[in-house]
Amino acid sequence: MRRFGPSALLALTGAAVLRVSLFSELYLRYVQAGLRPYLIVSGVVLVLLAAASAVARRTEAADDGHGHAHGPAGPRVARLLTLPALALLLFPPPALGTYSAEREAAARAAQGVGTFPALPSGDPVELTLAEFSSRAIYDSGRSLAGRTVRLTGFVTRDDDGTWYVTRLLVTCCAADATTGKAEVRGVAAAGAPADGAWVTVTGTWHPEGGLGTDAAWPPVVDADRVRRTTQPANPYERP
């Protein structure tokens, strides 16, 4: 058992990485989509390395004559790897949600007031919350005016009953998540779903506050329709 400990650890880590990247899309809860090929390659390399080192250990002479610090079972600290590996294999942790969104002050990327490229034609136009808020706050060309937009996110609310369609923005991994949100008003805003429920909000931009000022944040959408939906495969937005 001790002899095959390192191989077992490598195989376990490789299997955990492959389980979330190759056999499912769970990796999207933790890292960005672009990392998938690297995760798959790493998982395969780890499994192959585990097999190669198991074979090497079998053929190796039984006497482990080399005197180094941590014995034939490999470095002891490596056993910590079982923790995230088993978590990923047995109970993959959920995507970040309302808890993280409410903890963090919602952030908006600072940018100067200016014109934006034209929105794609056709109504409603599908926008991320990051796109919606930067156009709502910084676009001197007012490209949102008169357009119907569709935003997807989960529900968060203030103590006074105002509610927001919210989405977390992840650049590299879930450790760098920041929050983007838009306040929902209008005819369809009454009877909002429970906190954390995923919704698609269709409506129009409700201008508020001066261009580029703090009063314009968070942006407001007048909702015509609020539809319940399921959590998308990628729960986060990308910058």
Place this chain on the structure above:
Amino acid sequence: MENRYRARRTAADALRLALRALLYAVVGGAALIAVATVVSVLGPVVALDLYTPAVAAWWTVFTAVVVQGVPFLLLGTVVSAALGAFVPDRVLARLLPRSPALAVPVAGAAGVVLPGCECASVPVAGSLIRRGVAPAAALAFLLSAPAINPVVLVATSIAFPGQPSMVLGRLAASLGTAVLMGWLWARFGKEAWLRPPRRPAGPGTSYGLGGFLAGLRHDFLHAGGFLVLGAGAAATFGLAVPRTVLDVFTGSAWLSVPLLALLAVVLCVCSEADAFVAASLSGFPPTARLAFMVVGPMVDLKLIALQAGTFGRAFAVRFASVTWVVAVACSAFAGWWLL
């Protein structure tokens, strides 16, 4: 006569072996079923009590940091194991200038070639020291590689559109810190602080494919364990320090620079993403955001854990604290000069 006796003995042995296997299977199976029953009945009850949203968020951030780190750690350990197994000592010695004063800037600039975030550079630097490269040069490489490689610089220019001075400032301040730290080590560093990175020296397996596989296995497992430690620390501190606290300090330039430099240590954002996080900290002056991007790839909790594992705790504590001070000073200077 003798043959029949031997056959009977073999049959008895086989029977005994089969019985023993059956016994193990029954006892082991019963134990497994008992454990599975208890866990499946009690598990959800206990888990529901302990699995608050905060704990769930901790697990997500913790696994996210590990998942994000594994590919880069593997890249770093492949490079370090290949250096150890296939590159003879004298080649490395010939590539770098003999005098440490010259070798440090050369090694710092060589950091450009390792595309990846900071997880990759620790095992490579450990391998360089093991192969007889002057520690001062290897440490300059360790600090500069995750900060000035093309992937990171491109990410920075995307995060700060229309502000090439930010990219230039990051390059200058990071390279400056790496070279200064190398020189400081060459002048004041003591070999005794640096526990020589060890690795099992199997008989005759240090070179060639066998040595490569043994080195890769050992380095990955070793560094992987410390990555898990660091990820736990990052998740804990990241959730314990709400970012709203920062709003108090946005006004003062003198406070905001060390504050964001501390935040970089605590958050452990990987160097390919920290520019986007820095860009989102919009209330802070540009110099503070530059300090966030210079300190992040050089000193953070995950890196301190990795360095303590590779070079020893005495080294990691001294090195990380001095690097933090030098990095803050360099980014303040670069910010004053360029931004």
